[in-house]
Amino acid sequence: MAKAYERIADELRADIRAGQLQPGDRLPAETALVERFGRSHVTVREALRVLQAEGLIEKQHGRGSFVRRPRTRVQRTNLRHQWEKDRAKESQSQREKTGATEHDTGLGVNDLVFHAAYSDTKATKELAEVMNVPEGTPLLRRVYRTRYQAERAPFNLATSYLVRELVEGNPDLLDETKEPWPGGTWNQLSTVGIEIDRVEERVTARPPTAEEAEELDLPPGTSVLVLRKISYDTEGRVVDVSDVTLPGDRTEMLFTTYLERW
């Protein structure tokens, strides 16, 4: 015999898949479902919880439960790296016009709110290994939050680590008030003679931590994409390690790989 909450969930799921309940539609109230299925409040809520975990519905306190609509996606492509590198060599006025995020989203500079905070830190064992420097090497940590002007929550959380010694030749690079820097990190690095040669990006997925869910305003039933980006310069040194957390339900990452011809 199937469990009661599963039968309820199955029936509602079928209604959604069949289109009897359309995206945006409100589900019957919990009290109505209690009536309809002859089960307790707790059991009905368990069924809704299953659907919520599948990302099929969204609950809104005081309003109701709704069939979820797909969120508009932000695409992030690895073609941006070449674009960023090219941009780093352009004139100041040209560079001021647009940033990498605008490139990805198609939005104007004025639609986005940008926040940066710099701090000094030392390489942990794990970071030291990735960056190929001794443990304890002084690093510059830069924390970024970017959000749409119209929304409260940022749409990504980014932390970048630079080797302090490599960048302190230009004091402006240690000054967070210079952000947002026209031309981005790769222009910053070019001022101290560093040219990026290749980028490695490692992608995994997991449910958000409590803190991430809070900060990114993620509803239950969503995942985050975790991206670690490692930038190598032309001498093979690791010059930047960035950890980026992106909402899984609104981010699409696009990677293009070109192959050698036969």
Place this chain on the structure above:
Amino acid sequence: MAKAYERIADELRADIRAGQLQPGDRLPAETALVERFGRSHVTVREALRVLQAEGLIEKQHGRGSFVRRPRTRVQRTNLRHQWEKDRAKESQSQREKTGATEHDTGLGVNDLVFHAAYSDTKATKELAEVMNVPEGTPLLRRVYRTRYQAERAPFNLATSYLVRELVEGNPDLLDETKEPWPGGTWNQLSTVGIEIDRVEERVTARPPTAEEAEELDLPPGTSVLVLRKISYDTEGRVVDVSDVTLPGDRTEMLFTTYLERW
């Protein structure tokens, strides 16, 4: 005043983060927690559910709740595409020795169990758009399941779509009993004169559907990585579209992008 289940979750979470509860450790029994916090069974379970959704703990019916250990990861890199293309031109005996999955996982051919099923289908509107063919174009659908010999559940679900007209010149390509094909799809395509030129991969993350959780044996509190791989040949045609579902907690995707020098 904080909610009771949140206070319980916070306390247990702190214990885990502080290392008082190590990965693999069993948490106190629910009845013990009911005692300790002076709350009802339901409330304690709500707290554990929060931790489970964060992927911090794993519940095992009849045994207890345990602090989760990180799962061993499978890395999937885009360098494999060049590797696969190179391999497609090697001798039959050379190609038989190893497959792309073994390349990724470092395992031998004998550690893996491979299953393939072919069927005929027609391009849906969505697929037709991606493949740049008319809606209804005959396609060959190929469904793959790959798993470790020692485990029940496959570690990915893959579906590939080929334009039937492009491949039917070689009847062997329509025969699922020829799988696993030494040298993989790109060798198969080379037998009908197709050379792959570039690969686009789109990555998103979301919670598993009920069916995926079932088939991949995913515990609650995990996400899936969804990969759509589109292969273009040297004439710019889309020759393969593959949809792959990967467990987020054991898959790391690595993409390397090379840049032009200044």
Place this chain on the structure above:
DNA sequence: GAGTGGTCTAGACCACTGT
């Protein structure tokens, strides 16, 4: 205030695991 979902209780019984 009416209607919605959210939290909580005290208790019962079921299902699974290990001895």
Place this chain on the structure above:
DNA sequence: CAGTGGTCTAGACCACTCC
């Protein structure tokens, strides 16, 4: 069998939204 987590009830009250 004892001990674990899983399901379920009937009811109370709280918190939020909207009119």
